[in-house]
Every structure is written in C-alpha cells, then in structure tokens.
Amino acid sequence: MQLKQCWQTAGLALLCAILPVASLAAERPAILLGAAWYPEQWPESRWPEDLKLMEAAHIHVVRVGEFAWSRLEPQEGQFDLDWLDRAVALAAEHGISVVIGTPSAAPPAWLTQKYPDTLRTEQDGRKAQHGNRQQGSPTSARYREFCRRIADQMARRFGHQPNVIGWQIDNEYGAFSWDDDTHRQFQDWLRQKYGTLDALNRHWTTEYWSQTYTDWSQIPMGPGGNPGLDLEFKRFLTASIRDFQHIQVQAIRAASDKRQFITSNFMGWYDAFDHYVLSEELDLASWDDYVGSGHLDAARNGMTHDLTRGFKRKNFWVMETQPGSVNWAPVNNVLDRGEVRAMAWHAIGHGADAVSYWQWRSALNGQEEYHGVLVGADGTPVPLYDEVAQIGREFEQSSEALAGTSPVADVAILHSYDSRWAINGQRHNQDFDPVGLLASYYKPVREMLQQVDVVSADAPLAGYRMVIAPGLNVMPDDMAQRLTEYVNGGGHLVLGPRSAMKDAYNALQPARQPGPLVPLLGGRVEQFYALNEDVPVSGAWGSGKARLWAEQLKAQGADTLLTYGEGNGWLDGQPAVLSRKVGKGRITYVGAWLDNSLMRAATEWMIRLGGLEPALGPVPEGVEVSRRVGAGKEVFVLVNHTKTPQHVTLPRPMRRVLHDNAVTSTVDLPPRGVEVLLLGGRAIVPAAGF
Numbered sequence: 001m002q003l004k005q006c007w008q009t010a011g012l013a014l015l016c017a018i019l020p021v022a023s024l025a026a027e028r029p030a031i032l033l034g035a036a037w038y039p040e041q042w043p044e045s046r047w048p049e050d051l052k053l054m055e056a057a058h059i060h061v062v063r064v065g066e067f068a069w070s071r072l073e074p075q076e077g078q079f080d081l082d083w084l085d086r087a088v089a090l091a092a093e094h095g096i097s098v099v100i101g102t103p104s105a106a107p108p109a110w111l112t113q114k115y116p117d118t119l120r121t122e123q124d125g126r127k128a129q130h131g132n133r134q135q136g137s138p139t140s141a142r143y144r145e146f147c148r149r150i151a152d153q154m155a156r157r158f159g160h161q162p163n164v165i166g167w168q169i170d171n172e173y174g175a176f177s178w179d180d181d182t183h184r185q186f187q188d189w190l191r192q193k194y195g196t197l198d199a200l201n202r203h204w205t206t207e208y209w210s211q212t213y214t215d216w217s218q219i220p221m222g223p224g225g226n227p228g229l230d231l232e233f234k235r236f237l238t239a240s241i242r243d244f245q246h247i248q249v250q251a252i253r254a255a256s257d258k259r260q261f262i263t264s265n266f267m268g269w270y271d272a273f274d275h276y277v278l279s280e281e282l283d284l285a286s287w288d289d290y291v292g293s294g295h296l297d298a299a300r301n302g303m304t305h306d307l308t309r310g311f312k313r314k315n316f317w318v319m320e321t322q323p324g325s326v327n328w329a330p331v332n333n334v335l336d337r338g339e340v341r342a343m344a345w346h347a348i349g350h351g352a353d354a355v356s357y358w359q360w361r362s363a364l365n366g367q368e369e370y371h372g373v374l375v376g377a378d379g380t381p382v383p384l385y386d387e388v389a390q391i392g393r394e395f396e397q398s399s400e401a402l403a404g405t406s407p408v409a410d411v412a413i414l415h416s417y418d419s420r421w422a423i424n425g426q427r428h429n430q431d432f433d434p435v436g437l438l439a440s441y442y443k444p445v446r447e448m449l450q451q452v453d454v455v456s457a458d459a460p461l462a463g464y465r466m467v468i469a470p471g472l473n474v475m476p477d478d479m480a481q482r483l484t485e486y487v488n489g490g491g492h493l494v495l496g497p498r499s500a501m502k503d504a505y506n507a508l509q510p511a512r513q514p515g516p517l518v519p520l521l522g523g524r525v526e527q528f529y530a531l532n533e534d535v536p537v538s539g540a541w542g543s544g545k546a547r548l549w550a551e552q553l554k555a556q557g558a559d560t561l562l563t564y565g566e567g568n569g570w571l572d573g574q575p576a577v578l579s580r581k582v583g584k585g586r587i588t589y590v591g592a593w594l595d596n597s598l599m600r601a602a603t604e605w606m607i608r609l610g611g612l613e614p615a616l617g618p619v620p621e622g623v624e625v626s627r628r629v630g631a632g633k634e635v636f637v638l639v640n641h642t643k644t645p646q647h648v649t650l651p652r653p654m655r656r657v658l659h660d661n662a663v664t665s666t667v668d669l670p671p672r673g674v675e676v677l678l679l680g681g682r683a684i685v686p687a688a689g690f
C-alpha cells in the first residue's frame with residue numbers, strides 16, 4: 001500500500017527508484033496471481049482502465065513483451081522501449097509486478113525479409129513464413145545475434161526496474177530448423193563429442209546396413225535412422241536450444257539485478273528437448289498448463305506439476321493457464337464454474353508459487369480471437385473474472401501461511417528424456433507410451449501417499465525412502481552405479497519393464513536386462529514380448545493382467561512376487577515380478593505393464609514394506625490432498641475435484657487459512673471446493689491445544 005502511494009506521487013519518483021528492493025518484495029504476496037498482458041495491442045489511453053481492473057481482481061503480476069518485437073524494434077537497430085517503460089511504470093502505480101518476455105518467438109517482418117537466412121527451414125525443405133510465430137531459426141548465428149541484441153536492450157532498460165521481478169526467455173521453445181548450416185552444426189557437434197569417426201562408428205554399430213562413415217559430412221541429420229544417431233540428434237537439438245537460450249540469459253544477467261529471476265515457459269511432457277539441461281541455467285522452472293477439451297485430470301495434471309517442480313527441484317510457476325477455455329482443442333469447452341479456482345489451488349498444492357492466466361484480454365484480430373480471457377473485447381470483465389478475483393484474494397489471505405513452504409516427498413519417480421526418446425523411437429508396441437507407463441506408477445503412489453517427487457534419473461537420491469524408475473531404458477554405467485549405491489544405502493528401488501536395455505549410445509547392453517543391475521537383482525529378463533492380448537498374472541499382489549508388454553523373468557536368487565498365467569506359452573508359469581532384499585535395501589523388478597488395480601495392490605505393498613505414511617490420511621475419492629512444508633509450518637491444500645460435496649476428518653485440529661484461521665477437525669468441501677489448512681507457524685503459536 002505504502003509503495004503504491006509512493007508510486008502514485010510523481011514527485012517521489014526518485015525516492016521510489018532508490019527504495020530498497022526488500023520493501024518492494026515485502027509488498028508482494030508469496031503466492032502470485034498473474035495475467036499475460038499485451039499493452040502494445042491497445043491504445044495507451046486504455047492501459048489505466050486495464051490495470052485498474054487487474055488491481056481489482058487482485059492480479060499481482062503481468063507478463064508482457066514476449067510477442068512485441070515489431071513495436072520494440074520497428075526498424076533495424078531503432079529501438080523503442082519507451083512505451084513498454086510507461087506500461088511497466090503504470091503497472092507499478094497499481095502495485096503490479098512485471099515479468100518481461102524476450103520477443104524471440106516472433107521476429108518482425110523487416111528482419112526476416114532482409115535476412116531470409118534467419119527463417120527456419122521446415123523438415124520438408126520449405127522456408128517458414130512471416131505471419132505466424134516461431135519462424136526464426138534458433139540455430140542461425142544471425143538470428144541469435146538479433147535476439148541477443150533485443151534482449152540486451154530490454155535488460156538495460158528494465159534490469160533495475162523495481163517492479164520488474166523476472167524474465168521469460170522466448171516462448172515455448174520447440175521450433176527447429178532443417179537447413180544445411182544446422183546440419184553442419186550437428187556434424188561438428190558429433191565430432192566434438194566423439195573425437196574420431198572410429199568411436200562413432202563403433203558406438204552406433206555402423207557396420208549394420210553399411211552405414212559406416214568415413215567423413216563427418218556424410219552423417220545425416222535425424223531422426224528416423226540409426227538409434228544411436230536418433231538419440232544424439234535429440235541431444236544436439238537440446239544443446240542448440242540451450243545455446244539459443246544461453247545467449248539471451250547472458251545478455252540479461254549482465255545488465256539486470258540478481259533479484260530478477262530468469263525462466264522460460266515449458267510445455268509439460270513435451271519431449272523435443274531435455275528440459276533438465278535447459279533448466280540448469282534458469283532460476284525458476286515454469287510451464288503453460290492447459291486442459292484443452294474436457295475437464296481437469298488431477299492425477300495427470302498433478303504429475304506434470306511435479307515434473308516441472310523436478311526441473312529445478314524447487315517451487316515453480318504456472319506461467320500460463322486457461323481462463324475457462326482455449327481456442328485450439330477439438331472442443332473448446334469452458335471449465336465448470338469453480339473449476340478454474342480448483343485448478344489454481346491444485347497448482348499451488350503441487351508447489352506453484354504463481355498462477356498466471358493467458359490472457360487478460362483478447363486482441364481484436366489475430367489467430368486467437370476465440371481464446372478464453374478475463375476481460376472481453378468490449379473491455380469489461382467476463383463472468384469468470386469474479387472467480388479469478390477470488391483466487392487472487394485467497395492467495396493474499398494464504399500468503400503468510402504458504403511463504404517459505406514447498407512440497408516434500410519420501411518417494412521419487414525417476415524420469416529420463418534419453419529413455420523416453422529411446423523407447424519412443426522403437427516402441428515395439430505402438431501403445432507403449434513411456435509417459436503413460438510413468439503415470440501408471442504415479443497415480444496410485446500420489447493418491448495413497450499424497451506426495452511424490454518426479455525427478456531426473458540423475459538427481460540425488462539419498463533422501464528418498466523409495467525410488468521408482470518405471471522406464472529407464474537407457475542406463476549408462478554411472479547411473480547403474482548410483483542406483484546400486486542407493487539400494488546398498490538402504491533404499492527400495494523399483495524398476496519397471498524395459499529397464500536397462502540400452503547403453504548411453506542407445507545400443508543394446510551386451511547383457512540381458514537389467515544389464516549392469518543383474519547381479520544386484522539376482523535375476524534377469526529372459527525374453528520380452530509385446531502383447532496384443534492381456535496375460536493373466538497372480539501372486540503376492542493378488543491377480544490381474546499384464547498389458548501391452550511382458551517380460552519373462554528368471555530368478556537367480558531373487559524372490560518371485562508375481563507369475564504369469566496362461567498366455568502365449570512362453571510366459572506361462574514364468575516370473576513377472578522379482579524382488580530381492582539387499583542388506584537394509586531392496587530392489588524390485590516389475591517385468592510387465594500392470595493393469596490399474598494390480599498397480600494399486602503393488603503400491604500398497606511397496607508402501608507397507610517401506611513403512612510410508614500418507615501426508616494427511618484417508619480422504620474420499622476425488623479429494624486431492626497436497627502438502628507444503630517449511631519455516632516451521634505444514635500447509636495442506638485440499639481440493640474437491642468432484643461435483644458433489646465431500647467430508648474429510650482431519651487427523652489433528654488445524655487452522656482454516658481461508659476462513660480467519662478458525663480451528664477445525666473436520667472439513668466440508670463443496671463441489672469443486674478448496675480448503676487450505678495450517679499446522680504450526682506464527683499464526684498458531686499463541687493458540688492452546690497445538
């Protein structure tokens with residue numbers, strides 16, 4: 001408030017500029033509500049009204065600029081950042097913080113016309129055109145230089161603005177160019193990595209089909225070829241997007257305050273590049289969370305939040321989400337009344353520290369006229385506006401409770417792009433989707449324990465009591481070594497089907513699965529089978545079906561937990577799941593894709609064995625529990641994703657953060673209702689009974 005008054009008084013502008021950053025930060029809630037705002041699309045005279053409406057909706061942050069290049073640099077080398085400066089300053093007057101997007105996803109027409117080499121080449125050889133977006137080539141040296149220059153200009157102008165809190169590089173990376181220069185870059189990248197063609201030929205087994213290379217220039221650009229080449233092509237793509245990002249990150253870091261974060265908005269499970277690699281130099285991970293057609297699938301969407309939290313292993317932002325509906329799905333239905341709020345709190349429960357709507361108001365023309373918004377083309381609020389304003393109010397109310405808290409988990413699910421790429425390149429059963437396999441483990445674990453991490457297969461594992469690796473198809477020796485150490489250190493490692501079949505070059509391991517982990521397991525895979533019919537399985541976890549994939553296992557010291565029934569003959573009576581105790585640790589190998597109810601039984605067994613407890617306790621089906629912990633507090637976020645009222649009995653009395661901190665032992669959740677509950681923390685210290 002103080003700050004707003006200060007900004008509103010023009011004479012005190014200088015004072016504002018030198019106010020310690022801490023006082024600005026103190027004004028901002030720990031959890032932010034945001035919107036994508038495009039001031040360049042509207043007359044400046046309209047901006048105050050928009051910002052007033054945003055302030056009334058408790059919007060704390062706007063993202064601006066990411067598609068505004070033609071306004072920021074209307075002619076080559078002529079920069080006009082004044083208008084954006086005025087928009088940022090006006091936002092400050094309304095107490096609104098700003099994230100600046102660099103505009104490299106939408107180069108201006110003069111640029112690509114004058115320098116056609118900056119345009120991407122599509123895989124079929126056609127040049128991308130102006131008029132859509134992402135037409136710039138991320139591998140073009142000239143295009144990168146233009147991107148660096150505009151990022152540098154923006155950083156110099158906004159790098160010390162008190163209400164600019166962060167940067168978004170580009171927008172939803174993923175475009176790639178198939179031109180000759182990029183092809184040469186790929187060959188150079190391979191040369192640097194392998195050193196000699198002998199090494200490359202050996203690792204790729206190029207004697208196969210006479211693929212042997214005698215010159216680096218002979219190597220084609222994937223995908224669709226040798227699995228070794230395909231995997232390296234994905235890694236090269238990752239490296240090239242990382243370089244594209246790095247140039248802008250460097251320009252911004254050089255000219256901006258350290259307190260300003262740098263992020264880029266990812267797209268969930270999108271796998272064109274390795275998000276762990278791109279996240280390394282970012283301060284914050286963020287993603288664009290869209291339901292599209294239908295309604296929120298809390299398990300699937302929660303898994304994507306957890307994936308994003310795993311990129312930096314800390315809280316993240318939802319940089320974009322749908323205000324009701326999108327414009328690009330088969331049916332662009334609006335989420336039910338209350339569902340947008342439920343979805344926002346579901347994000348916070350999973351560790352989001354901001355939820356930002358795309359977009360504030362639709363442009364009068366352009367490809368997205370039909371997309372959901374908070375303010376209509378007429379400039380007045382749409383029906384959803386009030387629900388979003390409620391979310392903003394609630395974020396403020398819960399800010400003190402949630403400050404300094406993050407989700408924590410005893411169980412990690414390991415995820416690897418290398419392995420996904422390897423499986424997707426050779427699915428062997430077209431329905432074998434590695435993300436679907438991961439989800440089959442995630443859903444029951446998340447529901448039963450109410451907390452789980454999804455982290456890179458290279459992440460530190462020591463703190464976890466159980467680690468599930470559903471599909472580590474590519475298993476370099478050092479990964480096998482780390483997993484072995486984890487088990488020897490007392491952890492329970494659960495491997496899914498297709499584990500450890502490949503080495504770091506996407507070549508088959510010269511040993512039966514799980515390759516380097518066979519001695520630890522005391523068992524191995526005799527043969528794998530893609531299934532066109534389910535196969536019955538039964539044993540310690542009850543009975544059910546193996547779907548899509550089944551591996552015939554052989555125990556060599558391990559216990560058999562599940563056995564196949566009658567199927568293709570080869571599998572009949574053979575082990576489907578092996579498990580072996582190793583000191584205080586354990587390794588379990590699940591050789592089949594199990595049906596959902598068997599997966600639940602398996603999860604119950606794992607949880608019981610590990611002595612693991614749910615974060616809160618039993619809740620009715622459809623009620624999602626999330627927990628954030630930190631600064632001496634535990635905060636539970638309960639979301640009723642169903643359309644019927646639900647009742648929850650709490651294990652201990654807690655404070656209702658959204659209801660004046662009243663103490664309660666039960667919670668009645670209306671349809672799509674939300675409850676935020678606090679245990680510990682400053683607010684409850686004086687209260688008796690805690």
Ligand code: GLA
Pocket residue numbers: 171172288290320326327358368371
């Ligand atoms: C993406 C983009 C936005 C917008 C939305 C529409 O997430 O980043 O610019 O196009 O989709 O849903």
